[in-house]
Amino acid sequence: MDVIGRYRLQDQIGAGAFATVWRGYDDDLDVDVAVKILADNWASRADVRERFLSEARLMRKIASDRVVRVFDLGRLPDGRPYFVMDYVGGGTLGDLLRQGTLDPVDALWWGADLARAVAALHHEGVVHRDVTPANLLLRENVGIESGGGTHRIVLADLGLAKRAAEASGLTQAVGTPSYMAPEQGRGDGGFDERADIYAIGAVTYALLTGHPPYAVSSIPDVLNRDPDLLPGSLQPLLHDAVGDLDDIFARALAYNPTDRFDRAELLAERLEAEAYRLEQEAPLRAQERTSITDDEVSTTVATNPPVRRRRRRAWLWFAATLPVVFAAAGVGGWYLFGQ
Known part of the structure; x- marks a missing residue:
């Protein structure tokens, strides 16, 4: 398979249970594109085909540069649908996580940027339901300099996303357990935007520590989690610089959704404030850690000795x-x- 419509396929950049994603090239517009194609083993399932096309329609309707935009769709000769999206070539947040834990300031800026992206989705009345590092693309040459360079998080893979009014009636537990809110795992339809807020907290915690906040790998693990269990303290990582972060993550990852932040913007603001605080305190803390020799030689600033x-x-x-x-x-x- 080399050509679909006017798009020349170049290399596969993603694969899941229901679809594969290819990097392609649009000769007419002279741009790289991403082409998502339904997997052939699901071609005969009308419900799966409809869900696939619903994702494309939903992404097309969301007017935000925080969500990958769909601009074309079609069918292969065998009847399988595909849709064409903007190509976002900066990799994923999952790629960053696999390289190791981030500097705490960068991790917090990324978390805040993620919260802003999810807030844009919520403003359109949509709940993502699968906010994970692998679904968070990095758009190059935009964004805030202190938030991980010149990248910005863009939401992709809205295959599980639903309008908020529809999400409350869903009765199937879907998503990635490590980042899934407990009420979403129950599959009783009793969840809303605060399930995404939980996922934002879980992703940001993983960026800071290198692992999700709770050791869960399946839906039963999500359901059997102790409601009183709090995420591990960040004090061993940040020491006396932990500030309000333990309280922020305890709230974002609260078992009961009524105890979480009401809106993703509120979580973004708290994470931004903590990132800024750590940035401002870093020179002072480095100064206090400067060793002093027996000859009293020190590189500390005299006006603020450690x-x-x-x-x-x-x-x-x-x-x-x-x-x-x-x-x-x-x-x-x-x-x-x-x-």
């Missing part, structure tokens, strides 16, 4: 005044010094 240097100065002051203290107060000076 804790270790202040303690050294206190020691020298006590040493200089110790004879006077003993002379004036006898044994009482020892207790003063010991404090």
Whole structure:
């Protein structure tokens, strides 16, 4: 299969249970494109074909540069449908995660950018239902400089996405367990946009730590999770720089959706504030970690000496005044010094 319609297929860039995605080229428009084709083993299923085409229609209707745009669809000679999208060539957030944990500031900026992207989807009345690192594309040469360079997160794979009004009536548990909200795992239709907010929290937590917040790999794992279990503290990673992050993730990943952030924008604002705080504090913390030699040689800024240097100065002051203290107060000076 080399040509579909006017599109020349070049290489496969993705594959799932229901479809494959190819990078192609549109000779007429002189641009790279992405072509999503229904897998041949599902060609005879009318319900699967309709769901595939519903994804294309939904993506076409969403007027946001935060969602991959569909601009053409058609059928192969064997009847399988395909649709053509903008090609987003910066890889995925999953690719970044496989390279190892990110710098905490970058991870938080990415999380905030993700929350902004999902908020754009929610503004269109759509719940994604499968926010995972593999479904988050990175568009190059746009975005905020401090948010992971010059990339921006773009949502893709809306195969499970539904209008919010429809999502509340769904009765099938679908999604990726590691990033799935508990109410979504129950499959009773009782979920809304806050299920996506849970997923944003789970993805951002994984960017910070290298793993999802809870050790779940199946729907039963999601259902059997202890409702009182909180995500692991970030204190071992960030030490005294953890700030409000543990509270933010406890809220975003709350078992009960009523305890979560009501809107994705609110989570974005909190993550942005923490990223900015860490950026501002980083030089001071690096300064405090600067070692001091026995000769009192230090690279710290004199106007804001780190804790270790202040303690050294206190020691020298006590040493200089110790004879006077003993002379004036006898044994009482020892207790003063010991404090």
